[in-house]
Amino acid sequence: MKHYIKKVIIFLIPVIIMLFIPSWVLYKSGEAFNDIDTTIYSKTEKPYVLGYAYNGKGVNYEYFKFTKTVDLKPEILVLGSSRVLQFRDCMFKGRFYNAGFTVGTIDDYLTFLKLLPDDYQPELLLLGFDQWMFNEEYYNSKQAYSSSMYTLNKSLEVDNGFLNLLKVYEGLYNGKINYKNIKKRSDTIYLGLNAVINKKGFRKDGSFDYGVNHKYFSDFKTVDAFFLREKKWIENDKKYFIHGEEINHVAIRKYEELLVYCNNKNIKLVSFLPPLPNTVNSYMEQSGNYDYISKISSNLVPLSKKYNSEFYDFTSVKNLEDDTQYIDGHHGNEIIYNQILKVISKSNPESKINGFFNSSNN
Amino acid sequence: MLFNSIAFLIFLPIVFLLYWCVFNKNLKFQNLYLLIISYIFYGWWDWRFLMLIAFSSLLDFLIGLSLKKEKNVTNRKLLLALSLIVNLGFLGCFKYYNFFIENLIVAMDSIGVNANLYSLQIILPVGISFYTFQTLSYTIDIYRNRLEPTKSWIQFFAYVSFFPQLVAGPIERASSLLPQFYKARVFNYKNAVAGSKQILWGFFKKIVLADSAAVFVNQIFDNSADLNGSTLLIGLIFFAFQIYGDFSGYSDIAIGTARLFGFNLMQNFAYPYFSRDIAEFWRRWHISLSTWFRDYLYIPLGGSKGGLTAKIRNTFIIFIVSGFWHGANWTFIVWGFLNALFFIPLLISGNNRNHLEIIAHNKTFPNVIEIFKVLLTFGMITLTWAFFRASNLTHAFSYLNEIFSPSLFEAPTVFSLKVVLAIIIVTVLEYINRRKKFGLDFLNISRFKKYSLYYFLMGLIIYYAIEFKQQGFIYFQF
Numbered sequence: 001m002k003h004y005i006k007k008v009i010i011f012l013i014p015v016i017i018m019l020f021i022p023s024w025v026l027y028k029s030g031e032a033f034n035d036i037d038t039t040i041y042s043k044t045e046k047p048y049v050l051g052y053a054y055n056g057k058g059v060n061y062e063y064f065k066f067t068k069t070v071d072l073k074p075e076i077l078v079l080g081s082s083r084v085l086q087f088r089d090c091m092f093k094g095r096f097y098n099a100g101f102t103v104g105t106i107d108d109y110l111t112f113l114k115l116l117p118d119d120y121q122p123e124l125l126l127l128g129f130d131q132w133m134f135n136e137e138y139y140n141s142k143q144a145y146s147s148s149m150y151t152l153n154k155s156l157e158v159d160n161g162f163l164n165l166l167k168v169y170e171g172l173y174n175g176k177i178n179y180k181n182i183k184k185r186s187d188t189i190y191l192g193l194n195a196v197i198n199k200k201g202f203r204k205d206g207s208f209d210y211g212v213n214h215k216y217f218s219d220f221k222t223v224d225a226f227f228l229r230e231k232k233w234i235e236n237d238k239k240y241f242i243h244g245e246e247i248n249h250v251a252i253r254k255y256e257e258l259l260v261y262c263n264n265k266n267i268k269l270v271s272f273l274p275p276l277p278n279t280v281n282s283y284m285e286q287s288g289n290y291d292y293i294s295k296i297s298s299n300l301v302p303l304s305k306k307y308n309s310e311f312y313d314f315t316s317v318k319n320l321e322d323d324t325q326y327i328d329g330h331h332g333n334e335i336i337y338n339q340i341l342k343v344i345s346k347s348n349p350e351s352k353i354n355g356f357f358n359s360s361n362n
Numbered sequence: 363m364l365f366n367s368i369a370f371l372i373f374l375p376i377v378f379l380l381y382w383c384v385f386n387k388n389l390k391f392q393n394l395y396l397l398i399i400s401y402i403f404y405g406w407w408d409w410r411f412l413m414l415i416a417f418s419s420l421l422d423f424l425i426g427l428s429l430k431k432e433k434n435v436t437n438r439k440l441l442l443a444l445s446l447i448v449n450l451g452f453l454g455c456f457k458y459y460n461f462f463i464e465n466l467i468v469a470m471d472s473i474g475v476n477a478n479l480y481s482l483q484i485i486l487p488v489g490i491s492f493y494t495f496q497t498l499s500y501t502i503d504i505y506r507n508r509l510e511p512t513k514s515w516i517q518f519f520a521y522v523s524f525f526p527q528l529v530a531g532p533i534e535r536a537s538s539l540l541p542q543f544y545k546a547r548v549f550n551y552k553n554a555v556a557g558s559k560q561i562l563w564g565f566f567k568k569i570v571l572a573d574s575a576a577v578f579v580n581q582i583f584d585n586s587a588d589l590n591g592s593t594l595l596i597g598l599i600f601f602a603f604q605i606y607g608d609f610s611g612y613s614d615i616a617i618g619t620a621r622l623f624g625f626n627l628m629q630n631f632a633y634p635y636f637s638r639d640i641a642e643f644w645r646r647w648h649i650s651l652s653t654w655f656r657d658y659l660y661i662p663l664g665g666s667k668g669g670l671t672a673k674i675r676n677t678f679i680i681f682i683v684s685g686f687w688h689g690a691n692w693t694f695i696v697w698g699f700l701n702a703l704f705f706i707p708l709l710i711s712g713n714n715r716n717h718l719e720i721i722a723h724n725k726t727f728p729n730v731i732e733i734f735k736v737l738l739t740f741g742m743i744t745l746t747w748a749f750f751r752a753s754n755l756t757h758a759f760s761y762l763n764e765i766f767s768p769s770l771f772e773a774p775t776v777f778s779l780k781v782v783l784a785i786i787i788v789t790v791l792e793y794i795n796r797r798k799k800f801g802l803d804f805l806n807i808s809r810f811k812k813y814s815l816y817y818f819l820m821g822l823i824i825y826y827a828i829e830f831k832q833q834g835f836i837y838f839q840f
Contacts, residue, residue, distance in 0.1 A: 003551060004549075004551050005379075009560065011813075015824075165824065165828055166828050167828075168826070
């Protein structure tokens with residue numbers, strides 16, 4: 001018996017050591033062995049950043065943010081793609097939650113809103129649309145989310161720590177992960193390896209922190225280098241910059257459905273198109289293949305007025321901020337998004353934002 | 363508790379150490395301890411169903427004692443009938459109620475009668491098909507005077523609920539497993555080492571072969587309407603290996619675990635994909651179920667005695683019942699029927715016992731004809747798996763229809779070299795050890811080679827576990 005146990009232990013020691021190290025890293029960082037529902041319903045007063053490195057694709061943040069919205073019942077709700085994630089709670093007066101990163105197509109806004117419980121609707125709904133949502137080819141290439149995307153916790157991988165053991169070794173080998181930053185204590189709770197190491201992830205208010213290792217404008221030698229990715233997309237008719245002449249009328253109809261819904265529910269709706277950097281705008285102008293964008297505003301502004309709503313187009317507002325304030329070729333930073341609120345507030349004293357915008361925040 | 367779960371990885375060493383270090387004082391302690399840990403193991407899934415297994419055990423224990431005392435033939439028959447009705451009644455209620463009700467509604471609807479019957483949301487207790495057959499073998503064997511009943515309820519309860527094979531077999535006869543509870547187990551080093559190796563091999567087949575194949579099989583079967591024939595064929599071949607890796611992997615883990623506790627369970631799979639005809643395949647696939655049906659159904663029906671018609675009838679009955687045992691769905695019945703159809707020609711021509719030894723028994727490699735026969739048998743079996751895996755008959759027929767279409771000659775759109783690698787490793791190692799009890803049963807290689815192989819397999823298990831999501835065992839649903 002003793003001989004057998006000794007033999008098994010000796011045989012398993014290398015395996016156990018091999019498994020223990022990455023398991024400890026994954027557990028300690030909150031990357032794995034961590035139930036996402038616990039994070040959602042956590043009533044901690046401390047600020048936190050939630051950012052998975054290896055489990056990122058496995059976590060459906062749509063579920064996380066929808067459930068968090070229902071739990072918090074914010075007065076001010078922001079909805080959109082990753083291009084609204086720079087709105088922070090300090091920019092507003094009242095209970096706020098940024099549910100950005102939950103929509104991929106224009107259909108998804110209504111799917112999200114209709115799933116909210118009957119006893120809750122936000123007072124102010126701030127919707128950010130992506131320009132390409134009104135591009136017919138882009139719209140047809142994307143599939144709208146089903147309601148289960150918001151209501152079903154599909155984040156099983158988060159529980160399954162074993163799946164990422166080898167990746168931890170890769171991180172340890174190339175120095176991205178080290179003992180110090182795993183053990184480090186701070187006033188902010190960092191959950192997930194991306195949050196622990198890069199300080200990158202979703203904050204408590206739903207906004208996104210790009211962290212300490214993101215490469216900003218100043219890290220690039222030339223302007224073209226910083227916007228190279230978008231330039232290639234524009235030249236090659238790819239991704240968000242698919243060419244289009246006419247505006248997608250299906251998208252306009254979907255927008256009207258949204259207006260009707262918010263009007264019936266007495267939700268104050270303010271929607272907008274986020275800005276693109278001047279350089280990217282000039283690439284698009286030079287290509288001459290984006291006529292549909294200029295038609296968005298002319299269609300949506302009168303439609304919005306009809307339903308007592310507001311729509312603003314910031315696509316090429318040149319004096320908003322300069323290109324150095326961009327996170328990448330199609331995401332502005334928090335200063336730009338604060339500017340958006342300021343511009344709306346000043347240009348339209350009747351704007352629904354005025355009762356909620358914290359103008360003292362700079 | 364799943365074998366491939368962290369809970370089991372913690373559970374096994376703890377119960378093993380306590381078994382041999384604390385509860386090894388006497389037989390009663392050992393059996394009581396096994397009973398308790400088996401109930402914990404089962405209750406981990408759903409503790410409510412412990413009542414069911416306890417009730418079945420108690421009933422058959424009492425019937426066993428009564429059968430021993432009872433000399434009156436009619437009363438003995440009544441006692442056996444009680445055991446059969448209650449055990450098969452539970453099985454029927456939990457497993458087949460909805461199937462019968464739904465089909466009754468359809469049948470009555472077709473003759474214009476609007477039946478007001480309701481199907482129920484019933485949870486199928488894990489392993490009910492397995493332990494029901496195990497307890498039935500006890501009462502039937504006592505009735506036939508082939509087995510003496512045990513007087514110890516602890517021994518009997520521990521036998522029925524013995525955790526390594528409780529939820530997915532091998533289905534052990536009382537005559538084989540129960541006597542092992544009569545004698546105190548003594549730790550046997552060789553047995554424990556062999557058991558550990560068999561567990562490692564079981565995990566390899568489950569995680570590396572079955573779970574990796576499952577990812578692609580699910581993808582292909584769920585989207586079969588949009589895929590071409592060659593992709594569907596790959597899906598079917600992958601499923602053939604998935605179900606083998608899954609079920610024989612479970613059996614190896616179960617047998618290996620039992621060996622750690624001093625028990626010997628029967629071999630459940632004997633390299634079935636090396637079979638040269640369907641008859642040989644069924645002697646090598648899920649042996650504990652095939653032999654159970656042979657002994658408790660086929661032989662009482664008359665077996666191969668009697669005329670040709672009786673033989674054919676009995677063969678169809680056994681295969682269709684076997685299909686139905688797997689699940690309450692017409693797909694399983696057709697699967698059983700097809701197997702019978704492939705088996706009958708061998709039975710009629712008297713060639714059903716041609717291949718009693720493993721392929722290339724006295725030589726290193728099989729000849730060309732044998733290879734052809736193996737491939738043909740594998741092809742026929744794989745064809746039947748379409749019905750086993752499909753969600754319904756329409757799905758199965760459309761799946762096969764697309765395979766036998768010109769799109770079979772198009773390039774497949776789903777494929778995985780990692781699954782192919784797993785298939786090759788399992789096939790090669792099992793071929794080398796085809797005369798042994800399991801694929802890692804090496805005796806004559808150096809210690810260095812042995813340990814290199816174990817670490818290599820262990821590394822692959824970890825790698826595949828990372829790469830592919832772990833799946834439940836297919837046979838848990840049966």
